Amino acid sequence: MFRPPAEAGSVLIRVADGCPHNSCAFCAMYRGVPYREHGMDEIDRAISAASAAQPGARRVFLADGDVLAMPEAVLSAILEKLRQAFPRLSRVNCYASGQALAARTDAELAVLRRAGLRTLYLGLESGSEEVLRNMGKAGTADGMVNGCRRAREAGMTVSVMVLIGIGGKGLSRVHVRETAAALNAMQPDLLSFLRLIPVPGTPLWRRIAEARFLQLTEEEAVREARDMLAGLDLRRTVFRADHGSNVLPLAGRLPRDRDALLAELDELLQCGVLDRNGPGPMPALL
Template sequence: MELVYDYPLYRPPSEANSMIFQVTLGCSFNKCSFCNMYRTKEYSERPWDEIKAEIDTMSKFYPDTSRIFLADGDALNMPNDRLVQILRYLYEKFANIERISCYAMPKNLLQKTDAELKELRDAGLHMFYVGIESGNDIVLKKVTKGATGKSIVQACSKARKHGYVLSCMVILGLGGKKYSKAHTKDTARVLSEIAPDYVGALTLQLEDGVHDEFMSKYGEPFEFIDDAEVLDELEGLVKEFNPQTPVVFRANHASNVYSVGGTMPKDKEKILSLVQNLKSHPEMLKPKSLRRF
């Protein structure tokens, strides 16, 4: 028995074995010029009766479900009372839940009051996946992220204060050649301030559906960085990322030139050594034909 989804459907790689419930469709912001995920959908919140019926059905077929991901890209945009209702019902129907997670934009987190975030945490929402993309304000504005480095830190710190697990994504190459160093430096600074539980570094690739929009919104000529410069950014990011608590760092997305990972700051030198070796042996990099965003 499988759910009937409204495609396209996305979830983080670490939610591969989770049960997914689409409580919202699309993205309420949907303006990030690098993202093609929900451009074919208009944002909407699904009716409670539909969500409840799906939970009822799946709990009968998969009663031992332990992890649940709430899709689409914007579950946290729902009114708190509805989201709490969903969370409580999930725990009522699934006895072995270990984790419930969802995507969260910085604006979602800032729009929720402290009391609302606490209420959701108390109701059993555990983890947020937050797209940081960059810590540099110029780059964030050019890609219409709808956030600044400061607001991203504020949003993530707010979530951390209430005990949420945070997994944050950044995008290598998002500043192009011109802003590469500033993008790397400011992204490392923002990540260091937040010290999320997990960091995932992707590499920019533009799908056909947003390529022209990205170039237009950027406001000036954009030059993609090459593989050697991707490694430079990765090296700079790791060098300048100095969290005060352990952070699992991964650059193993399908878009990356090579799979790199470890726990920061413990494995910093090991990661840097690997990157240096890759610079000397570009033949080890993943063929471009196998990379996708």
């Protein structure tokens, strides 16, 4: 079961299998997993088992890949059951796609927030519509910017993920510029930079093998992260680039720590240790 790093201490409850889109060229998370929303009996059993094991739990993460896509009435019923099963529950979080966010009305978001849904993890990946189209991403950058704004107005916390390198060499500058602009419009509560890691068996892997997608070198990836960070004008965001995919682990608060984070990246770029010819060492599994 996949979950964001910040959910390491949460009770994980699966209410659906897979991702309803399963179309992103870089993503192997749910490849081969047919999308299925669990029935309420199955969800009841999962909640009962989880609450028997950890009755004092305060945090629950609902899986799999796009729980916000489930009907609002079903989600509200799940949230109600969670409140009954976990008396000390303080937050319920899940992944949300741009499409699911766009499909939720303001009233539905407000109902879900009141019912206990707290943090949405949204994979923006890029603010460039061209990059998103190339990667087969469901939803548009504009839709995700708007969805993020509406979710925050409903009182939710939005954690946005961006993929360094997703534009390849050809669209790197566009990716930097338009992603920074999208993030500045979103003003996410949390922001994570992850680096694009090609996974065998994905369409992206084949594009790289056929030289139809030119991967950034290690140095270019660090420069892209640096330039994107430099373009951010965020008023109150917790920033993380400490996922195993990143070349240099970084964490801080924006805008307070931006200059210090940029100095760290500049120092790394200047010291000459980064691979200028290839992507450098890549984690085997994410």
